[in-house]
Amino acid sequence: NAGVTQTPKFQVLKTGQSMTLQCAQDMNHEYMSWYRQDPGMGLRLIHYSVGAGITDQGEVPNGYNVSRSTTEDFPLRLLSAAPSQTSVYFCAVRQFLTDTQYFGPGTRLTVL
Amino acid sequence: AQKITQTQPGMFVQEKEAVTLDCTYDTSDQSYGLFWYKQPSSGEMIFLIYQGSYDEQNATEGRYSLNFQKARKSANLVISASQLGDSAMYFCAMREGRGGGADGLTFGKGTHLIIQP
Numbered sequence: 231n232a233g234v235t236q237t238p239k240f241q242v243l244k245t246g247q248s249m250t251l252q253c254a255q256d257m258n259h260e261y262m263s264w265y266r267q268d269p270g271m272g273l274r275l276i277h278y279s280v281g282a283g284i285t286d287q288g289e290v291p292n293g294y295n296v297s298r299s300t301t302e303d304f305p306l307r308l309l310s311a312a313p314s315q316t317s318v319y320f321c322a323v324r325q326f327l328t329d330t331q332y333f334g335p336g337t338r339l340t341v342l
Numbered sequence: 343a344q345k346i347t348q349t350q351p352g353m354f355v356q357e358k359e360a361v362t363l364d365c366t367y368d369t370s371d372q373s374y375g376l377f378w379y380k381q382p383s384s385g386e387m388i389f390l391i392y393q394g395s396y397d398e399q400n401a402t403e404g405r406y407s408l409n410f411q412k413a414r415k416s417a418n419l420v421i422s423a424s425q426l427g428d429s430a431m432y433f434c435a436m437r438e439g440r441g442g443g444a445d446g447l448t449f450g451k452g453t454h455l456i457i458q459p
Contacts, residue, residue, distance in 0.1 A: 263446055265446075265447075270451060271449075271451055272346070272433050272435070272448075272449025272450050272451050272452055273387070273433070273435075273447070273449045274449070275446035275447070275448075278446055288446050289446070318385065320387060322387075322447075329375045329377075329392055329394065329437055330377070330389055330392055331377075331389070331447060332389060333379075333386065333387035333389075335385070335386050336385050336386065336387075338385075
């Protein structure tokens, strides 16, 4: 997972609070995405970006915002956290025209 | 209907034995990609192996091989000579569409593999 960093590693929020999960890469890959992993489930796509200035929704986008102003960074924003957003969040990157996605180490978020 | 089905929630295997983890998929696309990821208890997602739908040969990466049976829509992961460090969750995933674009991955629910000494 070298090249993809996520901060923070752990976070506890109260319902209604806002926060931003950070994802940064130094691999110069065009495609970046956010997934969430809930207990007993595989990962589900939240939002993705095919390049700076271009973002779109995945399977479970509600409650999350994204923007991408640079190739390197793709932050995920929770504007008003809800207990249903308690999950582990993974950022992933890949090169365009290739298939393999590489994941960051994850952020474990708990919303009380 | 689930797009990726992993029917083995958990498996116990003796060290040094070969392991087969099952994965079936459902897609109407002609072009797609299949992946396996390993998630140890530390939580990171580690890419293991990839198979494209047009690849005629089964993918191999060291001790990992992917048994791709297109007509049966199965993409089983085979781990040869299992080691204690192979104990982890294993996820099968699929990318539909032509690839290279905005295609995310769809994941199965995973198989928890435990290697016993």
